[in-house]
């Protein structure tokens with residue numbers, strides 16, 4: 001069990017062997033400054049109340065903890081509660097992070113914001129706060145993702161941000177992140193890079209975790225007040241790992257609560273077409289961090305596949321790599337078809353249409369809940385809503401909208 | 402004395418500047434790279450930097466990214482590159498070779514295996530772009546053991562106190578990045594480079610070379626007096642990606658232009 005007195009990450013940005021700062025020399029001073037400023041600013045009273053105010057009035061927090069009564073009954077086991085991040089402004093947990101980071105950027109005197117995005121949710125969340133603060137914003141997005149998340153691309157543009165299509169490499173999230181890094185190295189004086197998950201070089205994994213921890217903190221309070229006990233199991237999908245880390249972090253020391261992260265199994269782990277580095281990857285260095293990666297034996301990063309653009313990433317946040325190794329959290333997968341089934345089931349049974357990313361977590365709950373008893377409680381993070389995925393789902397069904 | 406040290410000492414005696422040429426190993430294929438290396442030396446390149454292709458070359462601009470992609474199409478590996486260096490050494494035991502790339506491919510081979518094989522095959526130095534001093538304990542230990550230099554980068558954003566720390570761990574030469582940006586960028590500012598390099602030279606005894614943004618004779622001559630040498634990459638990689646029949650011709654013309662500008 002992780003101990004309170006042992007601070008993670010350490011001053012080098014390490015979670016055990018993972019994390020760190022593997023970047024080109026030009027960015028080292030910028031990251032050092034960010035780490036220093038963040039440590040100072042995050043304790044500032046005024047800053048804290050600004051973040052709190054935006055979370056309440058702009059995002060609409062706290063998000064409800066909803067008892068999925070019909071679904072629990074249908075599955076016939078544990079009581080299932082949904083943490084409703086889908087109800088946040090812009091429709092996903094991503095806004096928790098961008099609301100905080102843009103206030104940090106302003107305090108650091110930066111005038112231009114950049115971001116990478118896969119599903120487009122982080123792009124929308126960044127463009128949204130940039131509009132709210134009147135800042136210039138550029139969003140990098142892979143050509144493939146632009147095709148499958150066209151709705152979000154248009155939203156980002158209406159919000160006044162520029163979308164730059166990335167057509168190098170696999171043309172997805174990892175390549176968008178490469179391109180955002182290249183922008184940052186070029187414009188490091190006036191530009192703040194809002195990374196959208198608990199990934200990248202230190203201090204990003206820590207910053208993004210901290211801002212998303214509001215999710216787990218609320219669940220702690222809501223569990224006590226509304227359920228009368230701590231959850232037995234927390235479940236979240238894992239792309240880079242921010243919605244999972246945000247839910248898990250405040251529970252790390254509560255040993256009676258199990259933590260399960262669900263990666264994208266794609267077409268199945270044995271096909272190689274998936275995005276499950278914690279389940280089927282190996283240790284390596286990418287995007288400034290040491291973590292589990294999908295790579296070949298020569299150290300080249302492999303192409304990934306998932307029905308959910310937001311999970312289609314060959315790496316994972318270093319804190320998850322650490323939690324896996326020390327055994328505090330477990331990581332499993334759900335494949336495309338299982339996610340699709342869960343997407344439909346929750347929509348039909350509860351009237352809540354989840355994002356395809358979230359549907360991976362739900363697919364695991366579907367399998368797990370029946371093996372638990374009715375006194376036990378599962379809390380699953382509904383990281384986002386499914387509106388953005390309508391085209392993808394319709395396509396699979398052979399329906400043209 | 403190692404090849405890098407010897408080369409810079411010889412050049413110093415002749416009051417000449419080093420021309421450092423970068424191409425990507427295996428771009429477009431291994432035999433083209435070997436030919437190009439020999440041609441570069443004949444034309445007046447003093448140090449060869451061989452890029453190690455990586456799927457995610459974060460610090461590279463479009464030209465070198467494409468070079469990496471071309472090389473990876475033929476599944477070039479670090480191990481094969483070590484073989485290529487061995488072949489090159491059959492005819493040239495003098496020109497220093499530095500391998501430049503990203504942490505993950507070097508780690509996949511392992512710091513021990515890499516360092517011993519690299520030394521045996523005639524590699525003189527490594528430059529790992531995403532391995533700042535804080536993250537290089539293991540590679541420093543292994544390369545030191547085998548007498549391979551770790552070339553360190555200093556950037557426009559690097560503070561004086563950090564330059565001191567970096568230089569303490571550097572060997573071979575120090576590579577000054579002339580601009581904030583990626584390889585092949587267009588915005589070299591001679592006055593800024595001058596101030597920073599003057600400072601850098603006060604803080605290290607090692608030779609200093611300037612790279613990023615040097616494309617031709619005129620950009621080369623604008624910065625050559627500030628340092629001990631210049632690095633040219635993107636423009637050579639563009640040539641390697643062009644029509645195969647014309648690679649030799651264009652490479653000769655380009656290197657000739659650069660060599661003349663340095664003298």
Ligand SMILES: Cc1ncc(COP(=O)(O)O)c(C=O)c1O
Pocket residue numbers: 092093118119120121122196197198237238239240241242243244309310311355357358383384385
């Ligand atoms: C709704 C939703 N859930 C989950 C994710 C995956 O990201 P993370 O693992 O950082 O929560 C995304 C990413 O775009 C998303 O949009």
